[in-house]
Amino acid sequence: MNFDLEQIIRKNIKGLQPYSSARDEFVSDRSGMIFLDANENPFENGVNRYPDPQQRSLKAVLANLRGVNAQHILLGNGSDEVLDLLFRAFCEPKIDHVITLPPTYGMYKVLASINDVENREEVLTNDFQPNIDGILKGINSHSKMLFICSPNNPTGNSISEEKILKLLQNFNGLVVVDEAYIDFSPKQSWATRVTEFPNLVVTQTLSKAFGMAGIRLGICIASKEIISVLNKIKPPYNINSLTQLKALERISTLNDIEKEIANIQIEKSTLIRALKRVLFVKNVYDSDANFILIKVDNAAKRYAQLLAKGIVVRNRSTQALCENTLRISIGTSEENKKLIAILKDMCNE
Ligand SMILES: *Cc1c(COP(=O)(O)O)cnc(C)c1O
Numbered sequence: 001m002n003f004d005l006e007q008i009i010r011k012n013i014k015g016l017q018p019y020s021s022a023r024d025e026f027v028s029d030r031s032g033m034i035f036l037d038a039n040e041n042p043f044e045n046g047v048n049r050y051p052d053p054q055q056r057s058l059k060a061v062l063a064n065l066r067g068v069n070a071q072h073i074l075l076g077n078g079s080d081e082v083l084d085l086l087f088r089a090f091c092e093p094k095i096d097h098v099i100t101l102p103p104t105y106g107m108y109k110v111l112a113s114i115n116d117v118e119n120r121e122e123v124l125t126n127d128f129q130p131n132i133d134g135i136l137k138g139i140n141s142h143s144k145m146l147f148i149c150s151p152n153n154p155t156g157n158s159i160s161e162e163k164i165l166k167l168l169q170n171f172n173g174l175v176v177v178d179e180a181y182i183d184f185s186p187k188q189s190w191a192t193r194v195t196e197f198p199n200l201v202v203t204q205t206l207s208k209a210f211g212m213a214g215i216r217l218g219i220c221i222a223s224k225e226i227i228s229v230l231n232k233i234k235p236p237y238n239i240n241s242l243t244q245l246k247a248l249e250r251i252s253t254l255n256d257i258e259k260e261i262a263n264i265q266i267e268k269s270t271l272i273r274a275l276k277r278v279l280f281v282k283n284v285y286d287s288d289a290n291f292i293l294i295k296v297d298n299a300a301k302r303y304a305q306l307l308a309k310g311i312v313v314r315n316r317s318t319q320a321l322c323e324n325t326l327r328i329s330i331g332t333s334e335e336n337k338k339l340i341a342i343l344k345d346m347c348n349e
Contacts, residue, residue, distance in 0.1 A: 003172050003199040005225050008144055013089050013233060021236040023053050051241040058244050061251050062219060066191050066204075072221050074230045075239050079180060079205045079218035080107055085230050086201065086220075087115040090144045090174060098145040099138070101130055103154060103319035105178060108147045117144075123320045128155045128285075130163050136170055146171055149178040151185050154316045154327045156287030158187045168197045174226070176201045181289035183209030183261060191221045198223050208290060209261055212250055215243040264290050268330045274340040279347050282324075291329045299324040302346070309342045 006014075022038035041048045055075050063070040076082035091098065093116035100108045102121050112119035120143075122134045130148065146167060150159035159177075168175050177190045179202055191202045202221040207213040217239065220230065250257070268290070275284045275294055280302065283295035293316065296302045303315045303326060314327040330336070 005198065005223075005229075007141075008090050008173060009229055010088075010090060010092050013229065016232055018232045019236055021050070021053055023050055024236070047241050049241075051237050051239060051244055053236045055239050055244055058239070058247055061248060065251065065254075066189070066219075066221065068191055068194065068221055071224045072194055072227060074220040074222075074227050074234065076218040076220060076234070077238050078207065078216040079178070079203045079220075080111070081216075081234075081238065082203050082218045082220040082230075083107060083176070084111050084114070085234055086145060086174065086176065087111050087117060089229050089233055091115060091117040092142075093117060096142045096144045098147065099135060099143060100147045101135075101149075103128075103152075103316065103322045104147065104149045105153045105180075121320075124152075124155075126321065128152060128157045128321070129160055130167065132163060132166055135167065139171060139173075141172075143171070144173045145176055146173060147176050147178065149180070150187075151181040151288040153180065153289070154291070154293055154314070154319065154322065154325070156285055156289045156291060156293050158185055158288045161187070164190070168200055171199065174199050174201050176203060179204045180208055184264065184290045185288035187288060194222050198225070201226060206247060206250070210250060210257055211260060212247065215246050217243055217247050263333075264330050267333055267336050268292065271328070271330060271336050271340070274343070278343045281343075291327055293322070293325050293327050295323075295325050297324065299326055302326060305346050305349075306339075306342065309345075311339055311342060 026037060038050055040050065059070040059073050059075065063073055074082065076085065097118035097120050098108070098112055099120050099122060101124050103124065109119050120138060122131055122138070125131050135146065148159050148164060148167070151157060152159060164177065177200065179189055182189050182204060189202065190200060194200050194202060200222065204219040204221070206215065206217040268287070272284055272292060275281050275292065280297045281294050282297065285293040287293065299315050299317045303313060306313055316322045316325045316327050
């Protein structure tokens with residue numbers, strides 16, 4: 001393993017003198033100070049002041065929750081911003097490339113395009129695991145990032161620990177493990193292992209299990225060195241005050257979140273049992289996430305039938321290995337009952 005962070009940072013980022021905001025230059029815990037440094041409106045309304053650019057209170061809580069040091073965390077406006085920052089820090093447009101493993105989350109490819117970085121695709125094997133030999137055969141010094149989504153969207157399975165380990169040990173770029181669905185999974189998070197692997201980047205989000213897709217909060221966990229590169233290029237106030245406040249409030253009610261997750265797990269089992277009894281459902285794939293991928297006789301037809309009855313699912317048929325598949329998120333008990341009743345009706349139509 002010859003991973004060297006200095007080798008993979010873009011030159012312009014290495015030499016960058018970051019913007020220094022008013023709140024970066026002077027930080028005080030002392031109340032009673034008069035702040036005349038940021039051209040804010042001085043009349044209090046709850047949001048008249050700029051937010052903490054380093055989100056210290058929120059990071060402290062998240063660090064404790066995830067069992068890592070706060071210096072290993074960077075927060076983004078959704079994971080999408082975190083992923084975009086990674087491209088901008090490490091991938092030279094038109095020269096470097098990234099590797100993605102379809103069928104997987106569509107944003108990696110879109111972000112590669114936006115950043116004018118080539119996306120090399122290495123399709124998963126039939127059991128939705130990485131083709132290690134295929135991946136390792138194609139890499140060179142311009143292979144900057146490898147995206148592994150685990151549990152994977154849209155297939156729902158987790159990527160084997162042994163395979164991720166092998167990639168971490170043999171890939172000299174960043175191995176980005178996207179754990180958007182980790183809180184639904186019985187598998188261990190990779191987050192605490194960033195001290196062990198200098199090329200490991202773990203991304204998480206409050207959008208799924210935490211029920212906060214609307215506030216846009218993405219989490220990046222990596223070595224202190226990687227985090228400080230990303231800190232240099234992030235917009236100074238990328239996490240707004242309302243998001244920081246709402247996230248802190250929600251995390252303080254962890255019991256409620258755990259109850260919701262447990263409820264979603266029960267609903268998932270019920271839905272899986274029902275789906276297996278539907279005649280036009282040919283396969284129900286194992287899932288460690290809060291959605292289920294199913295193979296049906298004719299995805300376009302079944303999608304349209306569900307839509308006509310007021311149920312929106314995702315047709316994933318254009319993705320590699322996903323012909324005639326639909327992805328269904330787990331809803332409330334009531335929503336799932338309706339879905340199951342409609343699926344039964346569809347069999348009799
Ligand atoms: C939903 C999802 C995300 C979440 O993105 P946010 O920008 O944080 O809402 C990230 N990765 C995957 C694979 C997802 O499915």
